[in-house]
Amino acid sequence: MTVSHSNRAHALLGASSAYRWLACPASARLEETFPETTTAYAEEGTRAHELAQQYLENFINGGEDNIMLFSREEQIVLKELEPYTDFIIEKWNGIRSQHPEANIFFEQKLDFSQYVPDGFGTGDVLIIYDDVMEVIDLKFGKGVKVDAYNNPQLRLYGLGAYLAFGDIYDFTKVIVTIHQPRLDHVSSEELSVDELLDWAENSVKPTAELAYNGEGGYHPGDHCRFCKAAAVCRARAEANLALAKMEFRSADILDDEEIAEVLTKASELAKWAEAIEAYALKEAIAGREFPGFKIVEGRSVRAITDPEAAVKILVENGTPEAMLYERKMLTLTAMEKVVGKKSFTELLKDLIEKKPGKPALVPASDKRPAFVPASIDFADVVVDDE
Ligand code: SF4
Structure with missing residues (x-):
């Protein structure tokens, strides 16, 4: 069943929140007491998913690029999505050349309620060929790279895909992939259907039952950042x-x-x-009072209410118009958005340098290799936990 991205409902135990409720089962019912909220980023992601789906469906069914059918604003988003749409098209073409019987599905509702009460999610792209089922998830955000390995959201999509198509097709392997076009990041995990079902039966099912019943306790951790509470x-x-x-200790300095x-x-x-x-x-x-605290107005900033009228008055009174404007080139990221990642990289490959980032102090468990401080300027050291 195909679902519209904007109509994707949020299940109590949805795939997208599985990282949290698997780690802290009681959070599922606690979250229910908080209102549904959305953010500009979530809305931007929804729009990007819809555009990617439209573009890919048109392209794959029609066989040619259809970007001119989209408005200028939509084309700018599609340019940002290009690494993802190219990835899907190239993958599909590669698979089709080897397996003409392959099938592709977009925006499939994936029901895994057999293991998770009322559990479902939406698979952005599903490709079935030979003995393989691939599930590909687009993540449009540009905050944090997400790894597909051991990722419960992706595994639940794989599970839902298996439950939807396992009776019709004879696949034994599931490959789940996360694509983050704005971070240039692609990550996959491959597991056998047996491994997936074992994980679902022994890890997910018992925890999901606890979570559904509001049991299992509260377990704070990294996942708290995704919790409404x-x-x-x-x-x-x-x-x-x-x-x-x-x-x-008692010494004067740490x-x-x-x-x-x-x-x-x-x-x-x-x-x-x-x-x-x-x-x-x-x-x-909203009117609540916290003992010892009050709201004050922040720093107020002056602003011109009608810029065109302001320029007119200043020019009439002797200021040359050229002095009132500055010509400024777009930032690298904004330019890349306009030109498209692929063309931008091809055209400007000799003019782009990547300077080393500022040193940051992170926990030893961080995946990045340790930096050897030879000639760095420690004046700019920042501390972060990523
Ligand atoms: S804040 Fe953390 S510990 Fe509390 S309910 Fe949410 S996930 Fe659980």
């Missing part, structure tokens, strides 16, 4: 307050181990404090 959850607050209780301990805890505490501040401000604006 993140700012006010008592379990998270208690865990963070316990983190903050450090026992320092030693290296103590600094490392602060660094380890500071990032989680900062994220938690930020979430509480944002939540409390929103609530206070």
Whole structure:
């Protein structure tokens, strides 16, 4: 069954929130007590998915590029989606040349309620050929790279795809892929149908039952950042307050181990404090009172209400018009959006350099290789936890 992207409903135990509810089963019912919200980023993602689907369906069914059928604004988004749409088209063409019987499906509702009560999600692209089922998920955001390995959202899509098509097609392998066109990131995991079903039966099913019944307890962790209760959850607050209780030695200055301990805890505490501040401000604006706090007006910024009229007055009074405007080239990212990633890279390959990033202090578990500080300027060192 094909679903419109904007009509995708949110299941209590949906695939997109599985990372959270598998780690903290009680969060599923707690989240229900919070209103549904959306963000500009989520709406942008929805629009991008719809455009990608339209473009790919037209292209694959019609056999030719159809970008001119889209409005100028839509073409700009499609340019950003180009690495993804090219990836799907090239993959499909490659598979079709080897397996003419292959099938492709877009925006399929994938029901895995056999393992997760009321569980479903939406698969952006499904390709079935030979003994393989591929599920490809577009992620339009440009914040964080997402790994497909051991990714419960993608695995649940694979499970739903197996349950929908396993009786009709004879595949034994499932390949799940995440494509992030704006981060140049593609990541896949391959597993056998047996491995997938074993994971579903033994890891997902029991936890999903607990989550559905509001049981299984609260388990704070990295997944809290995706939880609607993140700012006010008592379990998270208690865990963070316990983190903050450090026992320092009696010397006047901290030693290296103590600094490392602060660094380890500071990032989680900062994220938690930020979430509480944002939540409390929103609530206070809505009329709630927090003892000892009040709302004040932030710094006010002057703005010209009618720029054209302002220029006219200034020119009439002797300021040359050329002095009132500046000619400015677009940023690299904005230019790439207009030209399209592929053409931009081809045309400007000799004019683009990638300077080394500023050194950042991260936990030793970070996947990036350690940087050897030979001639770096430590004045600009930043601390982050990614
Ligand atoms: S904030 Fe964290 S611990 Fe609390 S319910 Fe949400 S995921 Fe669970």
